[in-house]
Amino acid sequence: MHFNLSEEQAMLQASTARFIDQQYSFEVREKDVRLPEGFNRDTWATFAELGWLSVPISEAGGGFGGNAADTMVLMEELGKGLVASPYIPTVMLFGSLVDIGAPEALKHSLLEPLIAGQLQGAFAYQERQSRYNLADIKTAATREGEGYVLNGEKALVMNGAAADRLVVAARTSGEQFDTAGISLFVIDANATGVHKTAYRLMDGQLAANIRFENLSVTSDQLLGDEGDGYSLIEKVVNSTVLALCAEALGIMNKLTDITQEYTKARKQFGAPISSFQVLQHRMVDMFMACEQSRSLLYRTVCSVGTSDADRSLHALKYMIGRNGRMVGNEAIQLHGGMGITDELEVGHYVKRLMVINTLFGDADHHQQKLAQISLPT
Amino acid sequence: MDISFSDEEVAFRDQVRDFFKQAPVAEVTALIAQPDTYKEGTVRWQKHLFAQGWIAPTWPIEHGGAGWTPTQMHIFETERVAASAPDVLPFGLKMVGPVIYTYGTEQQKQRFLPRILASDDWWCQGYSEPGAGSDLASLKTRAELDGDHYVVNGSKTWTTGAHHADWIFCLVRTSTEGRPQQGISFLLIDMTSPGVTVRPIPTINGEHSLNEVFFDNVRVPVENRIGDENKGWTYAKSLLAHERTVIARVADSKRRLEKLRQYALKETEGGQVMAQDPVFRSRFSDIEAELMALEYTGLRVLAAQASGQGPGAESSLLKIKGTEVQQAIHELTIDLAGPYGGIINDSLTSGDIGHEFGDQARKDYMYGRATTIYGGSNEIQKNITAKHVLGL
Ligand SMILES: Cc1cc2nc3c(=O)[nH]c(=O)nc-3n(C[C@H](O)[C@H](O)[C@H](O)COP(=O)(O)OP(=O)(O)OC[C@H]3O[C@@H](n4cnc5c(N)ncnc54)[C@H](O)[C@@H]3O)c2cc1C
Numbered sequence: 036m037h038f039n040l041s042e043e044q045a046m047l048q049a050s051t052a053r054f055i056d057q058q059y060s061f062e063v064r065e066k067d068v069r070l071p072e073g074f075n076r077d078t079w080a081t082f083a084e085l086g087w088l089s090v091p092i093s094e095a096g097g098g099f100g101g102n103a104a105d106t107m108v109l110m111e112e113l114g115k116g117l118v119a120s121p122y123i124p125t126v127m128l129f130g131s132l133v134d135i136g137a138p139e140a141l142k143h144s145l146l147e148p149l150i151a152g153q154l155q156g157a158f159a160y161q162e163r164q165s166r167y168n169l170a171d172i173k174t175a176a177t178r179e180g181e182g183y184v185l186n187g188e189k190a191l192v193m194n195g196a197a198a199d200r201l202v203v204a205a206r207t208s209g210e211q212f213d214t215a216g217i218s219l220f221v222i223d224a225n226a227t228g229v230h231k232t233a234y235r236l237m238d239g240q241l242a243a244n245i246r247f248e249n250l251s252v253t254s255d256q257l258l259g260d261e262g263d264g265y266s267l268i269e270k271v272v273n274s275t276v277l278a279l280c281a282e283a284l285g286i287m288n289k290l291t292d293i294t295q296e297y298t299k300a301r302k303q304f305g306a307p308i309s310s311f312q313v314l315q316h317r318m319v320d321m322f323m324a325c326e327q328s329r330s331l332l333y334r335t336v337c338s339v340g341t342s343d344a345d346r347s348l349h350a351l352k353y354m355i356g357r358n359g360r361m362v363g364n365e366a367i368q369l370h371g372g373m374g375i376t377d378e379l380e381v382g383h384y385v386k387r388l389m390v391i392n393t394l395f396g397d398a399d400h401h402q403q404k405l406a407q408i409s410l411p412t
Numbered sequence: 413m414d415i416s417f418s419d420e421e422v423a424f425r426d427q428v429r430d431f432f433k434q435a436p437v438a439e440v441t442a443l444i445a446q447p448d449t450y451k452e453g454t455v456r457w458q459k460h461l462f463a464q465g466w467i468a469p470t471w472p473i474e475h476g477g478a479g480w481t482p483t484q485m486h487i488f489e490t491e492r493v494a495a496s497a498p499d500v501l502p503f504g505l506k507m508v509g510p511v512i513y514t515y516g517t518e519q520q521k522q523r524f525l526p527r528i529l530a531s532d533d534w535w536c537q538g539y540s541e542p543g544a545g546s547d548l549a550s551l552k553t554r555a556e557l558d559g560d561h562y563v564v565n566g567s568k569t570w571t572t573g574a575h576h577a578d579w580i581f582c583l584v585r586t587s588t589e590g591r592p593q594q595g596i597s598f599l600l601i602d603m604t605s606p607g608v609t610v611r612p613i614p615t616i617n618g619e620h621s622l623n624e625v626f627f628d629n630v631r632v633p634v635e636n637r638i639g640d641e642n643k644g645w646t647y648a649k650s651l652l653a654h655e656r657t658v659i660a661r662v663a664d665s666k667r668r669l670e671k672l673r674q675y676a677l678k679e680t681e682g683g684q685v686m687a688q689d690p691v692f693r694s695r696f697s698d699i700e701a702e703l704m705a706l707e708y709t710g711l712r713v714l715a716a717q718a719s720g721q722g723p724g725a726e727s728s729l730l731k732i733k734g735t736e737v738q739q740a741i742h743e744l745t746i747d748l749a750g751p752y753g754g755i756i757n758d759s760l761t762s763g764d765i766g767h768e769f770g771d772q773a774r775k776d777y778m779y780g781r782a783t784t785i786y787g788g789s790n791e792i793q794k795n796i797t798a799k800h801v802l803g804l
Pocket residue numbers: 301303304308311313314368369370371372373375536537538539540542544545546547569570571572573622782785786787788789790791792795
């Protein structure tokens with residue numbers, strides 16, 4: 036038993052860290068998020084060159100065929116660097132759904148340009164009323180002739196503004212909250228009948244509400260079997276949650292580090308504020324929160340495919356949400372007034388952490404999911 | 413052990429309630445909510461209170477206040493919050509005003525107090541400096557005597573509203589001898605004086621309220637000094653306790669919690685309202701119990717004040733708990749907004765993006781982190797409580 040990285044993983048980690056160190060300062064990031072799409076296409080091209088866009092895509096899909104640990108390594112580093120990119124929506128969500136669900140021809144026609152950095156994707160799953168319930172879908176795909184007609188609205192679609200293609204979760208049968216009867220379709224995001232309203236999230240990234248008005252789709256745009264989309268969603272969401280938790284851990288560690296550095300440099304009452312015991316204890320708490328989160332992350336990675344997988348994943352997202360909030364709040368508090376400014380990186384890390392908490396269920400949501408496994412009602 | 417109101421107090425409450433019912437609350441709130449009309453709305457609201465004679469309820473009547481009892485003050489606050497009416501800005505009315513009428517000369521009182529009451533001058537507070545935050549007494553901005561003027565050099569930071577201000581009240585160093593507290597003076601500085609510049613500091617909620625203020629050979633008439641030279645610390649300290657009771661904002665938290673309760677009756681997941689969600693219920697009632705207690709802590713402080721004891725060390729307790737409750741409400745509100753807790757509803761989209769309070773919850777959460785930092789951070793309040801209340 037060991038928790039070491041493989042040689043390849045160590046290389047991936049080093050190359051990501053090097054990229055951030057040499058090309059992705061906080062100033063660059065601040066410029067990038069102000070771009071109309073919330074990220075820089077040139078940076079994205081670099082991602083492609085470095086091979087990062089293929090990491091979780093299967094070998095059959097033309098990718099690297101990486102496992103959960105590979106994704107974890109990459110995402111943790113991207114978190115440390117606060118890298119603004121559509122990696123989650125384009126690769127982890129759209130890419131993986133296509134990878135596991137699309138017929139061969141469609142799969143290759145989408146994943147090749149995706150891995151080359153030339154295609155942006157998004158996954159339109161939630162709706163205004165859904166909150167964290169992935170099955171709460173009213174958007175309807177009605178059979179018409181050989182194909183379907185899509186009507187409804189999706190909300191908070193990450194990367195919805197820049198995406199060329201979307202995977203849309205729509206109901207082909209069943210009632211609003213049923214897991215059965217959900218189907219996934221790949222559509223052209225710029226087709227007539229697709230209306231977008233874009234807006235920013237607090238991490239600088241763009242999301243969009245996307246409305247479908249009598250949009251015709253054909254059967255060969257279907258991912259997986261009709262009505263069976265939920266199982267694909269669950270699978271992809273689980274690996275995405277793990278990736279997001281790794282990113283969050285990178286952020287938490289970074290916040291803990293910069294807080295320690297700041298308090299060592301900041302003097303009040305004639306001494307570095309890091310010398311005040313009450314602040315030392317708080318930083319020890321931050322450190323322990325990171326370490327416990329890391330342990331749970333490793334446990335979750337090791338449990339993929341075992342009977343402990345769901346329980347670990349819920350515990351992880353719960354702990355990352357709760358500990359992430361604590362670490363974020365403490366980082367701001369220990370920076371004093373500096374923590375409240377937008378000129379310092381602290382607040383920006385905290386905001387990304389807060390967005391991650393709202394993706395695919397927050398701490399409270401996963402706490403209850405965990406309890407439902409151990410204490411079923 | 414009796415908190416019932418006397419007949420006069422009941423009559424007073426009805427009068428206040430009636431006043432708020434007829435006041436232009438919605439209008440000024442809308443103005444205050446927009447950055448470009450924020451100042452206009454604030455001044456309009458304060459002038460409305462001034463016209464009623466209620467702009468400075470706790471000031472002594474001789475200085476233009478209403479001379480209310482703490483109970484009347486409590487009634488007013490409760491009614492104000494129930495009517496969702498804006499609070500007044502503290503800097504002139506709750507901070508420098510009381511210092512001027514307590515320690516100022518007759519001439520200073522006549523010159524400044526009427527304009528503070530009428531909101532003709534906008535004041536800001538120039539205490540903190542880049543090197544002097546929690547350790548305020550280490551401040552370095554210098555004021556050197558040159559004939560009948562002080563020449564001021566240095567900078568202040570985190571100055572709320574300096575970009576709107578006509579005047580700033582400052583703590584400045586006039587002596588480097590003895591303990592640092594002994595060389596500080598209290599100066600009133602005209603913001604239009606040559607040599608004063610203001611730089612905005614953007615905050616994490618994306619808005620502009622904070623600034624840096626630079627003083628480059630700014631000439632300030634000696635007559636703008638409050639009280640004696642090198643005694644400024646004593647004057648400022650007497651005011652800090654007031655600032656802390658203000659920051660507790662108990663009535664405001666009650667309103668926010670009630671709002672949160674209403675949101676929770678509408679927000680759903682899986683067809684069930686969040687008010688029925690066990691984790692939500694547990695977190696909500698945690699806050700509720702703290703706030704119910706805090707309301708009475710506030711009343712106990714008021715009662716002590718009524719019997720002639722000024723707010724002392726117990727104001728620290730109010731500040732700590734008050735801000736903790738505020739932050740807990742912010743956290744639960746943004747969590748209730750769920751996936752909408754991260755949205756920014758700005759000029760990029762004017763359309764309806766699907767949520768009533770997510771954008772505001774985000775702003776409140778982010779800016780609300782400051783409540784445990786300003787007015788003396790909560791760590792400093794605990795130090796004070798340990799030393800002066802517990803005698804440790
Ligand atoms: C939104 C906002 C508005 C403000 N408005 C004004 C204003 O209008 N006018 C004005 O003059 N100032 C204003 N301030 C400044 C405020 O008073 C200071 O931020 C505050 O005093 C803390 O100082 P600091 O920021 O330098 O933090 P520091 O003093 O550097 O503190 C950093 C951290 O160390 C902790 N710490 C420091 N010393 C100790 C100790 N001895 N023991 C334990 N912990 C300690 C603090 O609690 C904090 O967590 C404002 C601040 C904010 C955030």
